[in-house]
Amino acid sequence: MLLYLLRRTLYAVPIALAVSLVCFSLVHIAPGDPINAIVPADAPQEVVDQIRREYGLDKPLPVQFGLWLGHVVQGDLGRSLATGRSVWSDLSVAVLNTLRLAVAASLIGFAVGCVLGGLAGVFQGTWIDRVATGLAVAGVSVPHYWLGMVMVVIFSVELGALPAMGAGPTGGGAWAWDWAHIRHLVLPAVTLCVIPMGIVTRTLRGIIAEIMGQDFVNTLRGKGLLGRTIFLHVVKNAAPNALAVMGLQLGYLMGGSILVETVFSWPGTGFLLNSAIFQRDIPVLQGTILVLALFFVVLNLLVDLMQTALDPRIKRA
Amino acid sequence: MTDKLVEVHDLHVRFVSRDATVRAVNGVDFDLMPRETLCILGESGSGKSVTLRALMRLNPPRRTVMSGTVRVGGHDVLAASPRQLADIRGGVVSMIFQEPATALDPVFTIGQQIRETILRHEPIGRAAADRRAQELLEIVQIPSARRRLDSYPHELSGGLRQRAMIAIALSCRPKLLLADEPTTALDATVQIQILLLLRQLQQDMGMGVIFVTHDLGVAGEVADRIAVMYAGRFVEVGPVASLMRAPLHPYAQGLLGATVHAGARGTRLTTIPGAPPNLEHLPQGCAFAPRCAWVEDACLSAVPALRSPAPGQAARCVRVPDTLQDAA
Amino acid sequence: MTADVLPAALAPAPRAAPGYWGGVWRRLRRDKVTLVCAGILLLMLAAIVFAPLIAPHSPYQASMLRRLKPIGFPGYPLGTDELGRDMLTRLIYGGRLSWYLGITPVAIAFVVGGLLGVIAGFAGGWLNMLIMRVTDVFYAFPSVLLAVAISGALGAGIFNAILSLTLVFIPQIIRVAEAVTTGVRTLDYVEAARASGAGALTIVRVHVAPNVLGPIFVYATSLISVAMILASGLSFLGLGTKPPEPEWGLMLNTLRTAIYSQPMIAILPGLCIFVTSICFNMVSDGLRTAMDVRA
Numbered sequence: 001m002l003l004y005l006l007r008r009t010l011y012a013v014p015i016a017l018a019v020s021l022v023c024f025s026l027v028h029i030a031p032g033d034p035i036n037a038i039v040p041a042d043a044p045q046e047v048v049d050q051i052r053r054e055y056g057l058d059k060p061l062p063v064q065f066g067l068w069l070g071h072v073v074q075g076d077l078g079r080s081l082a083t084g085r086s087v088w089s090d091l092s093v094a095v096l097n098t099l100r101l102a103v104a105a106s107l108i109g110f111a112v113g114c115v116l117g118g119l120a121g122v123f124q125g126t127w128i129d130r131v132a133t134g135l136a137v138a139g140v141s142v143p144h145y146w147l148g149m150v151m152v153v154i155f156s157v158e159l160g161a162l163p164a165m166g167a168g169p170t171g172g173g174a175w176a177w178d179w180a181h182i183r184h185l186v187l188p189a190v191t192l193c194v195i196p197m198g199i200v201t202r203t204l205r206g207i208i209a210e211i212m213g214q215d216f217v218n219t220l221r222g223k224g225l226l227g228r229t230i231f232l233h234v235v236k237n238a239a240p241n242a243l244a245v246m247g248l249q250l251g252y253l254m255g256g257s258i259l260v261e262t263v264f265s266w267p268g269t270g271f272l273l274n275s276a277i278f279q280r281d282i283p284v285l286q287g288t289i290l291v292l293a294l295f296f297v298v299l300n301l302l303v304d305l306m307q308t309a310l311d312p313r314i315k316r317a
Numbered sequence: 318m319t320d321k322l323v324e325v326h327d328l329h330v331r332f333v334s335r336d337a338t339v340r341a342v343n344g345v346d347f348d349l350m351p352r353e354t355l356c357i358l359g360e361s362g363s364g365k366s367v368t369l370r371a372l373m374r375l376n377p378p379r380r381t382v383m384s385g386t387v388r389v390g391g392h393d394v395l396a397a398s399p400r401q402l403a404d405i406r407g408g409v410v411s412m413i414f415q416e417p418a419t420a421l422d423p424v425f426t427i428g429q430q431i432r433e434t435i436l437r438h439e440p441i442g443r444a445a446a447d448r449r450a451q452e453l454l455e456i457v458q459i460p461s462a463r464r465r466l467d468s469y470p471h472e473l474s475g476g477l478r479q480r481a482m483i484a485i486a487l488s489c490r491p492k493l494l495l496a497d498e499p500t501t502a503l504d505a506t507v508q509i510q511i512l513l514l515l516r517q518l519q520q521d522m523g524m525g526v527i528f529v530t531h532d533l534g535v536a537g538e539v540a541d542r543i544a545v546m547y548a549g550r551f552v553e554v555g556p557v558a559s560l561m562r563a564p565l566h567p568y569a570q571g572l573l574g575a576t577v578h579a580g581a582r583g584t585r586l587t588t589i590p591g592a593p594p595n596l597e598h599l600p601q602g603c604a605f606a607p608r609c610a611w612v613e614d615a616c617l618s619a620v621p622a623l624r625s626p627a628p629g630q631a632a633r634c635v636r637v638p639d640t641l642q643d644a645a
Numbered sequence: 646m647t648a649d650v651l652p653a654a655l656a657p658a659p660r661a662a663p664g665y666w667g668g669v670w671r672r673l674r675r676d677k678v679t680l681v682c683a684g685i686l687l688l689m690l691a692a693i694v695f696a697p698l699i700a701p702h703s704p705y706q707a708s709m710l711r712r713l714k715p716i717g718f719p720g721y722p723l724g725t726d727e728l729g730r731d732m733l734t735r736l737i738y739g740g741r742l743s744w745y746l747g748i749t750p751v752a753i754a755f756v757v758g759g760l761l762g763v764i765a766g767f768a769g770g771w772l773n774m775l776i777m778r779v780t781d782v783f784y785a786f787p788s789v790l791l792a793v794a795i796s797g798a799l800g801a802g803i804f805n806a807i808l809s810l811t812l813v814f815i816p817q818i819i820r821v822a823e824a825v826t827t828g829v830r831t832l833d834y835v836e837a838a839r840a841s842g843a844g845a846l847t848i849v850r851v852h853v854a855p856n857v858l859g860p861i862f863v864y865a866t867s868l869i870s871v872a873m874i875l876a877s878g879l880s881f882l883g884l885g886t887k888p889p890e891p892e893w894g895l896m897l898n899t900l901r902t903a904i905y906s907q908p909m910i911a912i913l914p915g916l917c918i919f920v921t922s923i924c925f926n927m928v929s930d931g932l933r934t935a936m937d938v939r940a
Contacts, residue, residue, distance in 0.1 A: 018782040026798040125379075137930065141923035143874045145881055146897060146915025153908040215419040222375055222414075223434045223485065224407035236424050255787030259878050263901075274882060277797035289794050297785050312424055312469045 078283035087287040098268030102253040109193035113200025121208025139198025148191040148263035165265040188264040196249040240310040247303035322525040323349035328385035341367040343549035356540035364549040410493040411486035417478035421470040428466030453484040476507035548604035555630035565632040672935040679931025682924040693740040702731040704738040739891035747873030754814035755865040762822020783816040796884040806885040866929040870922035
């Protein structure tokens with residue numbers, strides 16, 4: 001198995017490289033010269049040329065990619081065109097904020113999803129199943145940015161109970177796990193958790209229904225085992241696939257939080273990405289997409305390894 | 318008169334769904350004495366597995382409707398509460414299944430699966446349970462028993478898996494062992510080993526055994542009595558020797574005529590024309606009538622009762638003489 | 646002696662076999678929820694197609710005097726938006742773009758991705774590896790991120806939005822198509838066909854394609870709701886449809902500030918997206934259940 005783990009880990013490297021290539025090229029497939037984002041249109045030619053040399057935009061693309069990659073590997077993501085600050089300093093703060101939001105949303109979504117999915121799978125075909133599946137379909141069908149607006153309408157505008165924006169009382173200050181900050185987290189987390197809740201419910205229902213239909217469950221009943229023991233057997237059989245799905249959902253939340261962060265002005269990576277797109281702040285754009293995508297690649301790898309480690313059929317093959 | 322181990326009277330089992338009602342078992346009566354082996358013989362769809370599972374109420378709970386009486390080891394199975402039923406299963410009666418590859422939980426070791434069965438019925442502590450598990454693996458003749466306790470099902474061959482399943486079934490010394498085609502999925506050589514093992518274990522542990530199979534050869538090997546099943550009813554019951562030598566019911570005769578065996582070289586195999594009936598729409602009379610060469614009007618009007626030409630033998634056929642009835 | 650001929654009177658009456666598609670239709674007919682949702686979708690489609698005939702006003706006619714009138718205002722049954730345009734009209738016309746943005750990328754991805762996936766699944770070998778590895782790279786991005794990134798790079802606009810969404814969905818359909826095709830290719834009946842002398846093209850046409858198109862199609866229909874939400878999401882971010890075109894996602898964006906004065910109006914476009922999305926998902930689920938022979 002160790003060989004498999006090693007091989008799988010090594011396989012992630014070319015993927016990571018390819019992902020970096022895609023991130024790099026994204027900016028360059030944009031119509032127009034990237035230089036136009038940096039200097040105004042009426043700047044004198046020498047200034048334009050100087051800026052071009054400074055940013056290395058005069059070199060051929062593969063060389064630019066190589067240089068950029070070299071910097072990235074050393075941890076240098078460049079400087080923001082808009083603020084002049086190092087990309088990494090803003091990005092690291094934003095990543096932590098998004099991580100807090102994504103983890104909070106994951107925990108809620110997974111907890112509810114496991115309960116609903118488990119109930120639906122065990123009581124397949126009954127009204128419990130239909131209700132749980134209905135909730136799950138609603139969860140994956142709702143446009144979550146719209147749900148965010150609805151939540152704001154109900155809880156901020158009408159009830160005035162929870163804040164509509166920001167991550168803390170001072171807007172962007174340091175995070176602390178106190179109620180003044182957590183109340184800012186509630187609405188965006190609940191909004192964001194709806195989709196993973198739906199997906200986990202549906203997937204878990206499928207997994208559990210499939211396990212319950214297998215022969216060995218009949219053997220367990222035939223041995224006179226009680227309900228809770230049989231449930232433990234089902235859970236252990238379901239764990240590798242269920243955990244894999246949940247792990248991937250965390251990745252999707254990290255990468256796909258931009259819409260909810262926009263609705264709630266949550267100062268995370270999505271928010272950063274949003275402003276970078278409109279300001280055509282190329283270094284920030286490249287850096288943010290790269291970090292998020294690599295996070296997903298690493299997460300995929302970890303999920304794969306975990307699945308292999310948990311399933312005895314693969315472990316000792 | 319010693320107590321019967323199993324008493325089944327007028328057992329009916331239906332599977333009810335939105336589309337249709339399948340009448341799988343339509344009036345089955347039989348008894349089993351301790352240390353006796355009964356073999357239920359029949360084709361796919363005859364209701365033999367359903368009958369077997371009914372003895373433990375192991376059919377799908379939501380769709381199954383049962384009526385009649387089923388008593389096993391003195392317990393009323395159909396009237397038992399869920400807790401009582403769970404105590405009976407594994408403790409008084411155990412079952413081994415056809416496909417050991419899928420009948421064992423793939424993510425638990427053999428040792429864990431034996432141990433949990435023991436501890437469910439007898440609170441003897443983990444260490445004692447482990448010792449008994451190892452003994453059981455030795456009894457079913459699995460080599461390197463100590464090491465095999467930590468094996469997962471997929472690490473064993475088909476024959477060893479089946480032995481492991483037998484070990485699990487015997488772990489709490491049940492009085493009745495139910496076997497649902499346990500050798501069908503195995504290679505021919507392994508089949509014989511398992512059959513011999515089962516016969517040995519039955520003698521050593523003094524169990525009653527009900528064996529379900531479609532294979533006449535297997536039935537002849539293990540049974541004391543055979544019950545031939547067709548369309549959810551026993552159409553013939555009798556001691557193995559007399560039934561196999563001279564079956565009374567046309568269906569049983571057809572089965573034997575269709576069996577390949579060495580003495581038949583040079584003669585033509587006979588076949589039974591037609592197909593088994595649709596269990597959703599059973600005919601009013603004898604279910605075998607559409608395929609029977611000796612069908613009469615009396616066969617179509619009502620299901621023939623079991624008629625006994627000799628003690629211990631019975632068949633559902635109007636052509637069979639009923640001497641006991643006349644003598645009574 | 647056994648008879649070889651069945652007495653005719655005793656032979657059971659033959660029932661015509663309904664066939665696979667007959668069975669699918671039968672199951673669908675009984676699935677009330679799916680039928681209701683399909684009905685809702687057809688109604689919406691009709692409204693969208695006949696928009697010029699149904700809509701009471703023009704979607705572009707603005708009036709600062711009439712801005713943000715509430716629901717039930719005389720002449721404007723669903724109120725007016727932040728520029729005084731009739732909400733009901735904008736919603737009906739907005740459906741056109743939203744549906745277009747939802748269905749077109751999926752349709753294109755179905756064709757392109759389906760083709761590539763089936764080729765990869767059937768061909769195997771290095772062709773399979775090539776296609777699947779490239780797919781893996783795109784799969785390494787979460788879909789929202791990829792859509793936003795491509796759209797952000799290309800700029801706002803309907804064409805760019807469709808392009809970026811198509812690029813997001815093609816890898817997903819390739820994966821499903823390849824998996825299904827590989828599964829079917831190794832099944833016994835394909836082996837049997839090959840053993841009886843059928844050529845590759847015949848096998849694909851007769852055995853593989855019918856069994857493969859179904860699951861891929863059902864998967865594609867489940868993507869329509871995602872496409873609609875993503876497309877509207879892009880417009881919500883300012884990356885898709887450009888004003889003053891009516892489109893549900895864009896309307897959500899421009900009405901955001903109206904949350905405090907006219908909350909009910911501000912959430913109307915999202916409600917349309919939600920209803921459409923849920924109906925598509927239900928229909929897709931119903932189709933899958935009806936086509937699943939083992940259920």
